[in-house]
Amino acid sequence: MTEPGAVTESLVVPRTGTAVIETRGLTKRYRGGQLAVDGLDLSVPDGSVFGFLGPNGSGKTTTIRMLMGLIAPTSGTARVLGDPMPGAARTVLPQVGTLIEGPALYAFLTGRDNLVRYDSADPAADPRTRHARVAAALDRVGLGAAAGKKAKAYSLGMKQRLGLAAALLQPRRLLVLDEPTNGLDPQGMREIRTLVRELAADGTTVFLSSHLLDEIEQVCTHAAVMARGRLITQGPVADLAAGTRGRLAVTTPDPADAARILKEHGLTGVTVDGDRVTAEPPSREVELADLSGALVHGGVRVRSFGVERASLEDAFVALTGEGFDVAG
Template sequence: MGEASATEPERRDREATGDGAIATRALTKRYRGGQLAVDGLHLTVPEGSVFGFLGPNGSGKTTTIRMLMGLIEPTSGTAHVLGRPMPRSARAVLPHVGALIEGPALYGFLSGRDNLLRHDAADPTADPRTRRARVAAALGRVGLTAAAGKKAKAYSLGMKQRLGLASALLQPRRLLVLDEPTNGLDPQGMREIRTLVRELASEGTTVFLSSHLLDEIEQVCTHAAVMARGRLIAQGPVADLAAGARGRLAVTTPDPADAARVLKEQGAADVVVDGERVTGEVPGRDLAEVNAALVIAGVRVRGFGVERASLEDAFVALTGEGFDVAG
């Protein structure tokens, strides 16, 4: 909808939420019985970004995605997708959005190809004359051409994930929303999906990627947000989030016990010994002095330096808890 045809409330909404591909303000979902699944979420997903949505099980990620896609109503607050309010503008917005949420819904008795043909036929904007070409291209993009004739009930979990992603790619999309897209994939399949996500982003598609795999987010995403217990803890460029966590001082030495003692004396906390490698929080003093103290104590230092903080370090620093990687 252009600015000239927008109603005054919609213009105010767009001014409040900015120009992000996704923008929420005080978005809240409370279920019957008082369970607060999402609590006052203020989220901004920049256009053209690959945005990682992080959080352990029960943090509110999938509930948020379901509200963004108009599948459930928020209790309060607002959600805008591609500049339009949801769920009110779902009919106008969703043709420009590809989504894979909580695993694909497939007809097991149909082949992978026939599932996509049926899915495409349900799209009123799809040209039936080019349907088979679109389906073939989508199958090729996710590596399922050879298995296109096999019935979906015989697909592995990873193949079903690929087929669900192919259905989201039948048409050019401005926004792609993926909920745990690499679930069930082997390492090679995960690499292929990451490459595909990068390609889509390079073509101008904004990708919103929910995952519990921190290394996946760090490898492929430009921006990220961290959820915990229904609340947004932090958001921003991935590099900035990781930089917000302090790195760890690492010493490699054949004298790990002595090195650990010296690091503690120099003010390093959480000192961990792993073979000949000793790590600890960076002490609040000149690291040259720490290194000198090790040498004076007779510690044979083979390696000394500060390791860059990872996204996992940032998550633990922000939430004070480990990350549930069980999915």
């Protein structure tokens, strides 16, 4: 996750206008009574990079499958690009690029030939420019050098890239990505984040599902948080954590002494991670200057001290009372 005070790349500012995705009371109940999505009211602004955030099993993929017309909702409505789904699927889907639950590939074909097959299945694709489109899509996701390899020899991360390339064969108004960095190493994750920003800057709305908080925080302009099939909150990423208190953080070569002193002064949630000690912020009756002075007076060598900005992780825990997978 981005360190406090670190400078991050600027995010795309979404255009104002109608929602690209809008749901009202969207619900999916499977046989046996399992409620996968419960009354979802979602609104994705045009031009945004929209993060759809939640733990595995929270209902994200089921929601995406309903939005794309792959399964029917039990109740409620969904509109994509202004049209009802699944009824308008033939009109909507040619304008949407998708990568859902990993790409479906022909293992015995090369990466290039897989994309040729995908492109050939698109009735709107001009066959005269097919090979140029395929080459451009492969280069854009960093697979140009591996285009001649058979898909069965691809790593999981390479298969994810190839699936993303398939979604980029044609210009799209909307790109729907379900866990797009799954299987990628840190460098690959950075490249995909950069690509998402570029696509949004070119006018594509990106709907990105992930269980990784740092991924959402770094690349998205807006986000929605799901838990146990229900929408917890949604809005601009910068606003989601605004109402959540941050953590008091102390960096010191004497973490055990720092933790003891903070506890003695009534602070709760004290944790130690290497030379970093964090705690719930003190009440308004306790001055930060007094805490800092107590640490110094107690012989703690303080390298940094202060209350950090609340993160999406803090907001999620505050809203749900649950922990979250924040691995990057």
